[in-house]
Amino acid sequence: MTEVCHESDASGQLTDPVRPGSITVALVGNPNTGKTTLFNKLTGLRARTANFPGITVDLRRGRVELSSGLIDVVDFPGLYSLNAVSPEEKVTASALTGELPGMPVSDVIVLVLDATNLERNLVLASEVLDLRLPTVVALNQFDAARAADIKIDVSKLSDELKCQVVPVSARTGEGLDTLRAAVDETLSGKLSILSQDHQSCTVGCTGCTFAARFDWAESVTNANVDVPATQGRRTDAIDRVLTRPIVGVVAFLSVMLAVFYLIFSLASIPMDLVDSAFGAVGAYAERLIPAGPVSPGLWFGAVFGLSMGFFAAGYAAAGISWSRTSGAAAIAVAIVVSLLPVEDFRSLLVDGVIGGVGGVVIFLPQICILFFFISLLEDSGYMARAAFVMERLMQFVGLPGKAFVPMLSAHACAIPGIMAARVIENWRDRLVTILVLPLLTCSARLPVYTMIAALLFSDSPFNAALVFVGAYVLGIAAALFSAWCLKRTILRGDPIPLVIELPAYRVPSLRNAVATVIDRGTVFVRQAGTVILLISVILWALATYPKLPVSDTAQAVSGQSSAEESVAQEALAYSFAGRAGQLVEPIFRPLGFDWKINVAVITSFAAREVVVSTLAIVYGIGEDSAADEATLVETLRRQNRPDGSPVFTKATGFSLLVFFVLAMQCLPTQAVTKRETGSWKWAVFQLVYMSAMAYVAALVTFQSCTALGI
Amino acid sequence: MSQTTLSGAASGTYRCIDVAGKGEQVIRLKRMGICSGRRISVVQTGDPMILRVVGARVGLSRELAGTVIVESNGVNADRGSSVSRNGDNRD
Numbered sequence: 001m002t003e004v005c006h007e008s009d010a011s012g013q014l015t016d017p018v019r020p021g022s023i024t025v026a027l028v029g030n031p032n033t034g035k036t037t038l039f040n041k042l043t044g045l046r047a048r049t050a051n052f053p054g055i056t057v058d059l060r061r062g063r064v065e066l067s068s069g070l071i072d073v074v075d076f077p078g079l080y081s082l083n084a085v086s087p088e089e090k091v092t093a094s095a096l097t098g099e100l101p102g103m104p105v106s107d108v109i110v111l112v113l114d115a116t117n118l119e120r121n122l123v124l125a126s127e128v129l130d131l132r133l134p135t136v137v138a139l140n141q142f143d144a145a146r147a148a149d150i151k152i153d154v155s156k157l158s159d160e161l162k163c164q165v166v167p168v169s170a171r172t173g174e175g176l177d178t179l180r181a182a183v184d185e186t187l188s189g190k191l192s193i194l195s196q197d198h199q200s201c202t203v204g205c206t207g208c209t210f211a212a213r214f215d216w217a218e219s220v221t222n223a224n225v226d227v228p229a230t231q232g233r234r235t236d237a238i239d240r241v242l243t244r245p246i247v248g249v250v251a252f253l254s255v256m257l258a259v260f261y262l263i264f265s266l267a268s269i270p271m272d273l274v275d276s277a278f279g280a281v282g283a284y285a286e287r288l289i290p291a292g293p294v295s296p297g298l299w300f301g302a303v304f305g306l307s308m309g310f311f312a313a314g315y316a317a318a319g320i321s322w323s324r325t326s327g328a329a330a331i332a333v334a335i336v337v338s339l340l341p342v343e344d345f346r347s348l349l350v351d352g353v354i355g356g357v358g359g360v361v362i363f364l365p366q367i368c369i370l371f372f373f374i375s376l377l378e379d380s381g382y383m384a385r386a387a388f389v390m391e392r393l394m395q396f397v398g399l400p401g402k403a404f405v406p407m408l409s410a411h412a413c414a415i416p417g418i419m420a421a422r423v424i425e426n427w428r429d430r431l432v433t434i435l436v437l438p439l440l441t442c443s444a445r446l447p448v449y450t451m452i453a454a455l456l457f458s459d460s461p462f463n464a465a466l467v468f469v470g471a472y473v474l475g476i477a478a479a480l481f482s483a484w485c486l487k488r489t490i491l492r493g494d495p496i497p498l499v500i501e502l503p504a505y506r507v508p509s510l511r512n513a514v515a516t517v518i519d520r521g522t523v524f525v526r527q528a529g530t531v532i533l534l535i536s537v538i539l540w541a542l543a544t545y546p547k548l549p550v551s552d553t554a555q556a557v558s559g560q561s562s563a564e565e566s567v568a569q570e571a572l573a574y575s576f577a578g579r580a581g582q583l584v585e586p587i588f589r590p591l592g593f594d595w596k597i598n599v600a601v602i603t604s605f606a607a608r609e610v611v612v613s614t615l616a617i618v619y620g621i622g623e624d625s626a627a628d629e630a631t632l633v634e635t636l637r638r639q640n641r642p643d644g645s646p647v648f649t650k651a652t653g654f655s656l657l658v659f660f661v662l663a664m665q666c667l668p669t670q671a672v673t674k675r676e677t678g679s680w681k682w683a684v685f686q687l688v689y690m691s692a693m694a695y696v697a698a699l700v701t702f703q704s705c706t707a708l709g710i
Numbered sequence: 711m712s713q714t715t716l717s718g719a720a721s722g723t724y725r726c727i728d729v730a731g732k733g734e735q736v737i738r739l740k741r742m743g744i745c746s747g748r749r750i751s752v753v754q755t756g757d758p759m760i761l762r763v764v765g766a767r768v769g770l771s772r773e774l775a776g777t778v779i780v781e782s783n784g785v786n787a788d789r790g791s792s793v794s795r796n797g798d799n800r801d
Binding site for chain 2: 080081083085117119120123210211214215217218227231232235236239240243245384387388391392497498499500501502503
C-alpha cells in the first residue's frame with residue numbers, strides 16, 4: 001500500500017507508477033462483462049496504456065471527472081477468480097491484494113457484473129467483497145437483461161452484498177451518472193461499507209471454496225433474480241452451426257479470408273500515402289538544406305537545436321527520463337551531428353532519420369486495420385468460437401486453438417500477430433507462439449519474393465507462382481516445426497487442455513474497436529519506433545562511413561559511363577557495411593552468396609525489404625531503379641563471379657529465397673518481441689535461432705541444388 | 711443415478727460430484743463452474759465438447775472432461791439430434 005514510487009528502474013525506463021496521493025478507481029470483473037466498454041465510456045478515448053515495472057501486461061488508465069475532483073480509473077484485465085492462472089489475471093489479483101510493486105491498492109473498486117448472467121459473476125464478486133475494500137457494484141448490460149425479461153431486485157441484492165449496486169448500461173450510457181455519484185460517495189466515506197460480513201458460507205468452510213461460493217451465488221441469484229427459460233436461445237442456435245467440427249473451421253477460415261481481403265485492399269491506400277508523404281518530406285528536407293556555404297556558427301546552432309529536439313521527442317516517446325547519462329548522450333550525439341559536413345547531414349536526415357521513421361510508420365495501417373477487425377470479432381464473442389474449432393488442429397503442434405489467430409495475423413505482419421498472442425492464457429504457449437510468428441510470410445517479404453521469383457523464372461509465370469506458394473508453405477512448415485521443437489526442448493510442457501467460456505453473441509462496439517486501434521498503434525509507434533530510429537541511424541552510418549577518398553571517387557567516375565551510380569556503388573563497397581560483406585564472404589560462400597549479396601543481407605537486417613534497393617546500389621544500378629524490377633533483374637542476371645560463372649544461378653536464387661523466408665531481418669518485430677516478453681533475452685533468442693535455421697536451410701538448398709546440377 | 715466422467719457423457723443434464731484433476735487445471739475448471747454441486751448440461755459432444763454451466767456456455771477438451779465426475783440426473787436427459795450428428799457418443 002505504501003510502496004514508494006521509483007523514479008526509474010535499472011534500465012532507465014520510466015516506470016510510470018500511480019502518482020502518490022492521487023485517487024484511483026479500479027475496474028474489475030469477469031471477462032465478457034462489458035467492462036472495457038464501460039471504461040471507454042467513462043474515460044472517453046483519451047485513455048492511455050501504462051507500463052508497470054516487471055510486468056508485461058498492459059493496464060489502460062484514464063481520467064474521470066467527479067464532483068470530488070479528477071480521479072484515475074484503471075481497467076484491469078478480466079478474471080474469473082482471484083485464483084489467477086494467466087499473467088494478466090495474476091496482475092489483477094495481485095493489484096487487488098496490494099502485492100503489485102509500485103501500485104497502491106485502489107481507493108475504490110468498481111466491480112463490474114454482467115446482469116444477464118449474474119450467478120456466474122457473483123463468484124468473483126464474493127471473492128472481491130471478501131477483501132473488504134471500498135466497493136461499488138456496477139450491474140452492467142442492464143438494458144440487455146431487461147430486454148431478455150430478466151428481473152433483478154436491485155435493492156435486495158444491494159442489501160445482500162452489503163454494498164451499493166448500480167444498474168448501468170455501458171453501451172447506452174444509462175446509469176453512468178448514478179455510478180459516478182456512487183463512487184464519489186464511497187470515496188468521501190459517506191457509506192458504511194462492509195462493516196459486517198456479506199456472507200458466511202465461506203467462513204469455516206473446509207471443503208472446496210469454489211463449491212461454497214457457487215452455492216452462495218446460486219442462493220443469492222435465486223432470491224433476487226428471475227431468469228426466463230428462453231435465456232440464451234439465440235446464441236445456442238448460432239453455435240449449432242459455428243462450432244460444428246468441419247463447418248465451424250470452414251466458417252472461421254471464410255471470416256478470416258474476408259478480414260485479410262479487407263486488410264490488403266484497405267491498407268494499400270494509407271501505405272502508399274505514408275510512402276509518398278515520407279518521400280515528400282525527405283525531398284523537402286533535402287531542398288531546405290542550403291547547398292552553398294553557410295555561417296558555421298549558425299549551422300552548428302541550428303543543427304544542434306534540431307538534434308536535441310529529436311532526442312527530446314524520442315525520449316518522451318520511449319519513456320526515457322532525462323538523467324545525467326541520457327542527457328550527456330543526447331548532447332554528445334547532437335554535437336557530433338552538428339559537426340558533420342553538410343552533405344553527410346543531408347544524407348543522415350533524409351536516408352537515416354526520415355527513411356527510418358517512414359520504414360516504421362509504413363507498418364501502421366496494417367496493424368491498425370488488423371486490430372480493428374480483431375477487436376470487432378473479439379467483442380462479438382466470435383473469437384472464442386474460433387479458438388474452440390481450431391483447438392484440435394493446433395494441438396498437433398502442442399499449441400492451443402487461441403494461437404491460430406495470431407498465426408494468421410502474422411501473414412499480414414508479425415507485429416500485430418505478436419501483440420495478439422496475449423489472448424493465450426498460458427505463458428509458455430504464448431512465448432512459443434511469439435517466437436515462431438516471424439517465420440510466417442509477412443507482406444514485407446513480398447517484394448523480396450517477387451524479385452527472386454522474377455530472377456529464377458521470368459519466362460514462366462507458373463513456375464514463379466510456384467515459388468511464391470513454396471515460400472509460404474516453407475514459412476508455415478518452419479513455424480509449426482519450430483513450435484513443435486520448442487515445446488519439446490527449452491519450453492517443454494504438456495499442451496494445456498481447453499477450458500473456454502463461449503460468451504453470448506452480441507453486437508460489437510465500434511468505440512471499443514477505435515480505442516483498441518489507438519492503443520495498439522500508439523504502443524507500436526512509441527516502443528518500436530524509437531528503437532528502430534536508433535538502429536536505422538546506426539545502419540546508415542555503417543553504410544556511409546568511412547567515406548570513399550576523393551581520388552577514388554574521381555577514378556570511379558572516369559572509368560564508368562553512369563557516374564552517380566558507380567560512385568554510390570564504390571562508396572558502399574568502401575564503407576563498413578561493404579567491408580563486412582567482404583569479411584563474411586567465406587561464411588556465406590557455401591550458400592552461394594557473393595560479397596555483394598552479403599552487403600544486402602547486412603543492410604536488410606532492420607527491414608528485409610531493403611535487400612532489393614541495396615542489391616540495386618551494390619550492383620551499380622542506382623537506388624531509384626530498384627523500383628523498375630525488369631532493369632534490376634536483368635542486371636542481376638548479367639553478374640558474373642571472378643571466375644566468369646554467373647552469380648545468380650538457380651541454386652543461388654533458391655538459396656537466397658530460403659534464407660529470406662527463414663531469417664529474422666526485421667527490427668520492429670524484435671522490438672515488439674522484447675516488449676511482449678519483457679526482456680531482450682527472447683528477442684535475441686528469436687534472432688539467433690531464426691538466423692541459424694536460415695543459414696542451415698540455405699546451405700542445404702544451395703549444396704543440394706548444385707549437386708543435382710540445378 | 712450412475713456416476714461417470716463427462717468425457718463419455720451424452721447430451722443431457724448432470725450433477726457434478728467431483729473434479730479429480732490436479733493443480734492449475736482444477737482451478738481452471740472450478741472457476742468456470744465445473745465444480746461439485748453444479749448442474750452441468752452437455753450441449754454438444756465431441757472433442758472439444760460444449761457444456762452449459764452456471765448460465766454460460768463453456769468449451770471443454772475431452773481430456774479435461776475425463777477428470778470431471780458427474781452423476782446423471784435421470785431427468786432432462788435430452789438425447790437430441792446433436793448427439794447422433796456428431797457420432798461421438800462413446801460410453
